[in-house]
Amino acid sequence: MASERKKDIVEAATKSFTFFGYKATTMDQIAKLANVGKGTIYTFFKNKDELFEDICITLIQEMKRAAEAVIDPAQSFHENVHRALFEMLAFRTKHQLAVKLFQEEKEMGTPAVTQALKKMEDAIVAYIAVQAKEAMDRNEIQQTDPQIAAFVMMKLYVTLVVDWERRGPALSKEEIAKLFELYVFKGLSR
Amino acid sequence: MASERKKDIVEAATKSFTFFGYKATTMDQIAKLANVGKGTIYTFFKNKDELFEDICITLIQEMKRAAEAVIDPAQSFHENVHRALFEMLAFRTKHQLAVKLFQEEKEMGTPAVTQALKKMEDAIVAYIAVQAKEAMDRNEIQQTDPQIAAFVMMKLYVTLVVDWERRGPALSKEEIAKLFELYVFKGLSR
DNA sequence: TTTTTGACCAAAATAACATTTTAGTCAATT
DNA sequence: AATTGACTAAAATGTTATTTTGGTCAAAAA
Numbered sequence: 001m002a003s004e005r006k007k008d009i010v011e012a013a014t015k016s017f018t019f020f021g022y023k024a025t026t027m028d029q030i031a032k033l034a035n036v037g038k039g040t041i042y043t044f045f046k047n048k049d050e051l052f053e054d055i056c057i058t059l060i061q062e063m064k065r066a067a068e069a070v071i072d073p074a075q076s077f078h079e080n081v082h083r084a085l086f087e088m089l090a091f092r093t094k095h096q097l098a099v100k101l102f103q104e105e106k107e108m109g110t111p112a113v114t115q116a117l118k119k120m121e122d123a124i125v126a127y128i129a130v131q132a133k134e135a136m137d138r139n140e141i142q143q144t145d146p147q148i149a150a151f152v153m154m155k156l157y158v159t160l161v162v163d164w165e166r167r168g169p170a171l172s173k174e175e176i177a178k179l180f181e182l183y184v185f186k187g188l189s190r
Numbered sequence: 191m192a193s194e195r196k197k198d199i200v201e202a203a204t205k206s207f208t209f210f211g212y213k214a215t216t217m218d219q220i221a222k223l224a225n226v227g228k229g230t231i232y233t234f235f236k237n238k239d240e241l242f243e244d245i246c247i248t249l250i251q252e253m254k255r256a257a258e259a260v261i262d263p264a265q266s267f268h269e270n271v272h273r274a275l276f277e278m279l280a281f282r283t284k285h286q287l288a289v290k291l292f293q294e295e296k297e298m299g300t301p302a303v304t305q306a307l308k309k310m311e312d313a314i315v316a317y318i319a320v321q322a323k324e325a326m327d328r329n330e331i332q333q334t335d336p337q338i339a340a341f342v343m344m345k346l347y348v349t350l351v352v353d354w355e356r357r358g359p360a361l362s363k364e365e366i367a368k369l370f371e372l373y374v375f376k377g378l379s380r
Numbered sequence: 381t382t383t384t385t386g387a388c389c390a391a392a393a394t395a396a397c398a399t400t401t402t403a404g405t406c407a408a409t410t
Numbered sequence: 411a412a413t414t415g416a417c418t419a420a421a422a423t424g425t426t427a428t429t430t431t432g433g434t435c436a437a438a439a440a
Contacts, residue, residue, distance in 0.1 A: 005384090027432060037385035039434080048432065078379065125357075141378040144369070151357060152349060152373055159345040160338075167315075167341060179334070183342055187377030188331040189268065195413090217403060227414035229405080238403065 006044045008034040014055050018097045021104040022052060022113050049112055056116045059097055060123045066091050067127070077135035078185055081153075085180055089161070089173045102162070125150045141185075153184055196234045198224040204245050208287045211294040212242060212303050239302055246306045249287055250313045256281050257317070267325030268375055271343075275370055279351070279363045292352070315340045331375075343374055 012033035016025040027048055031038040045051040070083040092099065098120070105113045128150035135141045160176045171179070182188070202224035206215040217238055221228040235241040260273040282289065288310065295303045318340035325331045350366045361369070372378070 039385050042433065043383075140380070142372065142376070142380060144372060144378070147358065148354065148369060149378065151354060152346065152369070155345065155349040155353065156342065159342060163345065164338065164341060168337065179338060179342070182332065182334060183373060183377070185377045185379045186332070187373070187375045188334070188339065189375045190330070190332055229414050232404065233412075
């Protein structure tokens with residue numbers, strides 16, 4: 001089993017990316033944190049970017065797994081969106097990496113980070129789109145472009161969770177869930 | 191009537207800000223474009239930033255006027271939002287200044303521009319919030335936080351008009367109106 | 381042999397310094 | 411009283427020197 005070291009490296013790198021961001025994390029730092037010679041990192045990963053991408057892919061997978069753990073195909077799309085939403089709100093407080101990357105993207109615009117976030121966005125939107133399409137085929141929700149529906153949901157999530165904080169007091173999980181339901185499912189019409 | 195010159199200056203500055211953005215526009219350039227000595231600008235405006243703010247305030251006022259020209263208090267909130275939305279989509283193609291500032295903000299992060307856009311956002315959200323509040327009081331739409339409702343509408347507008355272009359083909363005015371109605375008023379539920 | 385290592389190197393980032401550009405002033409001009 | 415453009419200090423930009431960092435590889439360790 002050669003990859004106890006690989007695990008150490010990935011763990012150290014994840015910690016460092018989470019605390020300092022992509023740019024401020026050096027390969028020497030990762031090596032030191034992992035108690036490994038720098039060269040060892042390069043036996044597992046071609047370069048810094050590939051190591052970073054590997055970690056991002058893991059993050060996406062974990063998000064997916066977390067969502068799938070609460071989604072019940074027997075339940076309605078509406079109910080599952082609610083469950084997944086709460087799961088993501090909980091996930092967020094645990095996995096600070098995405099939060100840190102979001103921040104680095106906005107205030108430094110590091111290319112590798114921009115690219116990584118784009119991929120995450122793609123994965124999330126694609127995932128929601130599939131669920132939405134299925135719900136439409138089951139005639140559970142209105143017929144509309146599933147890609148756009150997924151994109152709008154993701155953006156609304158960011159709007160309520162991240163953007164709103166700059167205008168008013170941060171919203172509680174319950175408030176976010178209520179508002180998400182209002183705008184995505186019910187609409188303002190009476 | 192001393193202010194034929196002031197008008198020239200404001201016109202020249204508006205043109206330059208629109209074509210080159212805030213940072214790439216110099217006071218010398220504005221003076222030359224307006225056929226005016228540079229000092230003259232400073233008899234009307236304390237500094238570059240104040241001149242810029244003045245122009246931004248005018249833009250906000252024009253947007254407000256354009257919206258109010260199509261809004262009919264006798265009509266429903268729903269109908270008025272539809273009208274205002276179309277007016278804004280038309281307005282956008284005319285007044286390229288906001289578009290240019292949006293771009294400069296995203297790719298350069300010029301502080302003065304960030305601040306100006308924040309003010310525009312505030313003005314727009316405040317305006318929509320008042321309309322939404324009135325509609326709620328008339329029991330025309332669901333009771334909810336009008337500030338958040340306004341914020342969500344503005345963000346949805348940006349999502350559909352600007353952000354979506356990076357994922358799929360730009361949406362037509364009609365498509366945008368349909369989607370806006372779907373998510374704000376009707377909701378996905380059947 | 382295979383895996384690990386850290387001194388080593390080229391390239392990139394940063395700092396230090398020189399040069400140019402620009403916002404804003406004001407004495408002279410109209 | 412209004413206008414101007416040469417002028418200045420400060421900011422931006424360009425240039426060069428210095429340091430940092432990603433990535434390599436011959437040697438050491440396993």
